[in-house]
Amino acid sequence: MSELITKSAAELATLVRTGEASAREVTDAHLARIEQVDGNAGYDKDAVGETDVHAFLTVTADAARAQADEIDAARARGDELPPLAGVPLATKDLFVTKGTETTASSNILRGWIPPYDATVVTKLRQAGTISLGKVNMDEFAMGSSTETSAYGNTRNPWDLGRVPGGSSGGSVAAVSGMMAPLATGTDTGGSIRQPAALTGTVGMKPTYGRVSRWGMVAFASSLDQAGPIARTVEDCALMYTAMAGHDPKDSTSLPNDVDDVFASLRTGIEGLRIGVVTELQGDGYEPGVSASFAEALTRLEELGAEIVEISLPHAPYGLPAYYLVAPSEASSNLARYDGTVFGTRVDAPTSEEMNAATRAAGFGTEVKRRIMIGTYALSAGYYDAYYQQASRIRTLIANDFKAAWEHADLLVSPSSPGVAFEFGSKSADPIAMYLNDVATVPGSLAGIPAMSVPSGLDEQGLPVGLQIMAPLLREDLMLRAAWAFEQATGFDTTPRGANAVATPQGARA
Amino acid sequence: MTEMITYTRKDGVTEPLTDERIGWQLDGYRLVVGLEVHVELTELKTKMFSSDPIDFGGDPNTRVGPVTAGLPGSLPVANKQGVRSAALMGLALDCGIAGTCEFHRKNYFYPDLPKNYQISQYEIPLCHDGFLDVVVDPDPAYGDEGDEPIGRRVRIERVHMEEDTAKSSHSGDTGRLHGADKSFIDLNRAGIPLLECVSRPDVRTPEEAQAYVRELIAVVRAIGISDARMEEGSIRCDANVSVHIPGEPLGTRTEIKNLNSVRSIGRSIAYEAERQVRAIQAGETIVMETRHWDESAGVTATLRRKETLADYRFFPDPDLTPIVHTDQQIEELRAGLPELPKQARARLAEAGIAADIVITLVDNDLVPWLDDAVAAGADASTAANWITGELLGACAAAELDVHACGLSGTWMGQLAGLVADRTLSNKLAKQVLQVALKQGGDRSPSEVAEAEGLQQVSDEGALQAIVDQVIARNAKTVEDIRGGNAKAIGALVGQVMGATKGQADPKLTNQLLQRAING
Amino acid sequence: MSLTPDEVRHVAMLARLAVTDDEVAALAPELNAILGYAEQVGEVAAHGIPTTVHPIPLTNVLREDVPGEVLDREELLAQAPAAEDDRIVVPRIVSED
Ligand SMILES: [Mg+2]
Numbered sequence A: 001m002s003e004l005i006t007k008s009a010a011e012l013a014t015l016v017r018t019g020e021a022s023a024r025e026v027t028d029a030h031l032a033r034i035e036q037v038d039g040n041a042g043y044d045k046d047a048v049g050e051t052d053v054h055a056f057l058t059v060t061a062d063a064a065r066a067q068a069d070e071i072d073a074a075r076a077r078g079d080e081l082p083p084l085a086g087v088p089l090a091t092k093d094l095f096v097t098k099g100t101e102t103t104a105s106s107n108i109l110r111g112w113i114p115p116y117d118a119t120v121v122t123k124l125r126q127a128g129t130i131s132l133g134k135v136n137m138d139e140f141a142m143g144s145s146t147e148t149s150a151y152g153n154t155r156n157p158w159d160l161g162r163v164p165g166g167s168s169g170g171s172v173a174a175v176s177g178m179m180a181p182l183a184t185g186t187d188t189g190g191s192i193r194q195p196a197a198l199t200g201t202v203g204m205k206p207t208y209g210r211v212s213r214w215g216m217v218a219f220a221s222s223l224d225q226a227g228p229i230a231r232t233v234e235d236c237a238l239m240y241t242a243m244a245g246h247d248p249k250d251s252t253s254l255p256n257d258v259d260d261v262f263a264s265l266r267t268g269i270e271g272l273r274i275g276v277v278t279e280l281q282g283d284g285y286e287p288g289v290s291a292s293f294a295e296a297l298t299r300l301e302e303l304g305a306e307i308v309e310i311s312l313p314h315a316p317y318g319l320p321a322y323y324l325v326a327p328s329e330a331s332s333n334l335a336r337y338d339g340t341v342f343g344t345r346v347d348a349p350t351s352e353e354m355n356a357a358t359r360a361a362g363f364g365t366e367v368k369r370r371i372m373i374g375t376y377a378l379s380a381g382y383y384d385a386y387y388q389q390a391s392r393i394r395t396l397i398a399n400d401f402k403a404a405w406e407h408a409d410l411l412v413s414p415s416s417p418g419v420a421f422e423f424g425s426k427s428a429d430p431i432a433m434y435l436n437d438v439a440t441v442p443g444s445l446a447g448i449p450a451m452s453v454p455s456g457l458d459e460q461g462l463p464v465g466l467q468i469m470a471p472l473l474r475e476d477l478m479l480r481a482a483w484a485f486e487q488a489t490g491f492d493t494t495p496r497g498a499n500a501v502a503t504p505q506g507a508r509a
Numbered sequence B: 001m002t003e004m005i006t007y008t009r010k011d012g013v014t015e016p017l018t019d020e021r022i023g024w025q026l027d028g029y030r031l032v033v034g035l036e037v038h039v040e041l042t043e044l045k046t047k048m049f050s051s052d053p054i055d056f057g058g059d060p061n062t063r064v065g066p067v068t069a070g071l072p073g074s075l076p077v078a079n080k081q082g083v084r085s086a087a088l089m090g091l092a093l094d095c096g097i098a099g100t101c102e103f104h105r106k107n108y109f110y111p112d113l114p115k116n117y118q119i120s121q122y123e124i125p126l127c128h129d130g131f132l133d134v135v136v137d138p139d140p141a142y143g144d145e146g147d148e149p150i151g152r153r154v155r156i157e158r159v160h161m162e163e164d165t166a167k168s169s170h171s172g173d174t175g176r177l178h179g180a181d182k183s184f185i186d187l188n189r190a191g192i193p194l195l196e197c198v199s200r201p202d203v204r205t206p207e208e209a210q211a212y213v214r215e216l217i218a219v220v221r222a223i224g225i226s227d228a229r230m231e232e233g234s235i236r237c238d239a240n241v242s243v244h245i246p247g248e249p250l251g252t253r254t255e256i257k258n259l260n261s262v263r264s265i266g267r268s269i270a271y272e273a274e275r276q277v278r279a280i281q282a283g284e285t286i287v288m289e290t291r292h293w294d295e296s297a298g299v300t301a302t303l304r305r306k307e308t309l310a311d312y313r314f315f316p317d318p319d320l321t322p323i324v325h326t327d328q329q330i331e332e333l334r335a336g337l338p339e340l341p342k343q344a345r346a347r348l349a350e351a352g353i354a355a356d357i358v359i360t361l362v363d364n365d366l367v368p369w370l371d372d373a374v375a376a377g378a379d380a381s382t383a384a385n386w387i388t389g390e391l392l393g394a395c396a397a398a399e400l401d402v403h404a405c406g407l408s409g410t411w412m413g414q415l416a417g418l419v420a421d422r423t424l425s426n427k428l429a430k431q432v433l434q435v436a437l438k439q440g441g442d443r444s445p446s447e448v449a450e451a452e453g454l455q456q457v458s459d460e461g462a463l464q465a466i467v468d469q470v471i472a473r474n475a476k477t478v479e480d481i482r483g484g485n486a487k488a489i490g491a492l493v494g495q496v497m498g499a500t501k502g503q504a505d506p507k508l509t510n511q512l513l514q515r516a517i518n519g
Numbered sequence C: 001m002s003l004t005p006d007e008v009r010h011v012a013m014l015a016r017l018a019v020t021d022d023e024v025a026a027l028a029p030e031l032n033a034i035l036g037y038a039e040q041v042g043e044v045a046a047h048g049i050p051t052t053v054h055p056i057p058l059t060n061v062l063r064e065d066v067p068g069e070v071l072d073r074e075e076l077l078a079q080a081p082a083a084e085d086d087r088i089v090v091p092r093i094v095s096e097d
């Protein structure tokens, strides 16, 4: 197995630019890795083998090779190459891709071939990345384990008996499993940060509105935000730079210019005030997570940061508010899946029965649960107590963060209250599953940038993530701290342990 | 003891009812009507929330992008000109314009609604609290006195922006929903910008309802936001109708949907009012329902019972941003309003044009024609008469739309000018008009007259010769006239006309005959 | 606040989801547990607090009235589960909108 799969995106881009490796070689290496560890069950959940990671639903090998050849030809001509030329990418199946099946991991969209591309897809292609295909996720991004996918589980490369987190489970598994150095993720309540934490990868949710939502299948419009997943902070910064920016097709897209996050990336955190959020630690967090978090604080202090205690008094209401706002918006966003204009249809004598039967057959249990909750929360007589009240709590939480920035430059917490759990262990209890998002949801409701960076392993050898949160549009500051922390931690992102994914030859340090 | 009588507004607020005209009545029951009018912004180029083009008459499903189809991942962006059109409409109706308003989603499943929600406005519409003044003829049956036209003010509750639905057609013999075994969806209409204008329940007679809609159409055309063609669906009207005994609370209302002509608005309301009174008298209860107007049978019939009140689950659309208007922007828009029908009416009345002619001009969107005619040198009253009388009459006879007849206000002004300078008699001018209507307006009236040999003979020398011949041939008639039978001169005029193929200037002919006979 | 099976059926009707009696029986306690948890939001005195939708409020994001690209009709109809005569086909419609 080629060493190329162990390289970071930044390294690969340099190799391709200097001609030390061709884009074709890089692409073939990653396709071979997919072949080695992912199985090729695709959309057939019954075909997922016991040791298959099953990150990919579709592998677009031919298109990827053709794109790689174009890059190599461009280099041969002496053309200037875009910044991520030749770097393989895994695309979350929530992004619509022209000509390539897009399902949001739902049966209701099985077979849907979109006639257009998401802005993120276009921008990343223009940046030179080579999409290897579409990756698995929780159905419509609703879940924290990727177990709600209609197309079978994705396994955590660190322990194939455990979940990779979710909803961007396929994305983190592809990156952690070295099938791609980069993957797109989407984060509504923690769907980038929590799975990144559970797989020892770096995942970043930018400020709401920073990355276009055009062509991203909507879950909860006021919270959905796309972001990068990588194995290094630098790669995350590179991919963020390629994804971010104003898009006139998205009314909520921010018009502000995107700051150069590289200017300060390697300048350290000496003198920065880093706030520890009182409400986002302690009870409900696994001991291994708490221990790693305590270690992380020591490390940050050693790097010259000043650690301060910060209270976000309304943070405990974040999760209940989130589980009203997100399902409410979802109930409306998902109304269009009714078997009329696109997607699957279950035939019935009347349109009304056809819609109801299509939706009953096409949506999974968790999606139906959330549609029901959201429909109820918006219905006459309950709107004010539920949706409105939750939207007011968003304001209070945003105000808590504003007050916090008076005393701290950044905030930190564990990314997730626990490490990767075993398949099925939380599926029976929706609230136990929802609690996975307890640390990430406050930042989502406030729209601030937040990311997860590996902080070490727990006593079982499973990865733990540190969440770093920054003021609105301060991705630069956040990445700077994450980079300093990453350098100091020296975390090896290679999955290892008794039940880990097969190691590529020579991949271990 | 008079209890305040109230009604419930669209946004749920309760308000008192106003009542100054008795209006329609039957066995002590009176009529209360509120009107909802949807206006398609046909003059825009693109849809309300996407750049998909609006051009009517396109093949099915050819004006559809990802947003119109409601494809996953697609997002709406509001049309700037759509917002502007809505604000102009509000200002034309003397509404207040909201400093900040937002778009809401109205959630309901229907095959003609691709996303299964309609983007509309709910709590805060763009325009609120306006009015539209209309004029109706007095009717003693409605308690009116005198024969002066009656001015009525219909208050406007709101004007809001929304998107249109797709068009569905149905299989089967009738082409209607009932009895069809499947339906066909054409998404071209989906997303077309709509304004919904909601009146307060101030209408008290079927004729007031008609006058309201006619005036609304005139306003829409004056500000140029829609072609306002009811028969083509670019104006759609629903009427909320109830009856009650004065002093008692309002009766349950029914909604008559999709009335597609001014005539059916009047007929359906009159029918529905009487139906409700008779039903109440027969001990039946009026149920809240939607009714369909059958124009050929002349009846309304139940379309849908609202057994459970619709639950639209309105909430602010998180995909769109609020719309903000500063006071200065509102004043700039107001300053840019063109002349409104009510202003045109006042101006024309001032210019001495008769009231009924003014109404005809305004209702037919012909005020600009008159202005052009006057600019071409015609006298206002004369030109107005020619336009509303001869031109409209001739167009109606030829089944022509006056705005597509090929002529223009300038052309009509020139025609009136030829009559005024006696190049043409009235009769000849009418002939010129007929010819031009057949041929189109490429040639000016004088060119048509010349080409057709229709000029009036008003050359005194030429006419004198003919007059002399006629007098010489009719010595007996001349004697009669001299003997006191003045009327007999008509026969001589007729002969002169005959000799000139009707082209002699009648006034001059008369003068010359008088002079020849009486010296 | 506790949802009865009939209320669950009503909400499912609003959401256009066909549900069996078994599903209603399973959904009712789940939904009640989730709503019971979410109802904590009521503990916060938030009256008069404005709502937040976008953390960086934008206004007047508007588009010029300029036509753009549309989908090829064949491409549009190819996505539809049923099409005929250049239109999308749905079975008999019972309710009037
Ligand atoms: Mg529909």
Ligand SMILES: [Zn+2]
Pocket (backbone or CB within 6 Å): B038, B162, B196
């Ligand atoms: Zn409407």
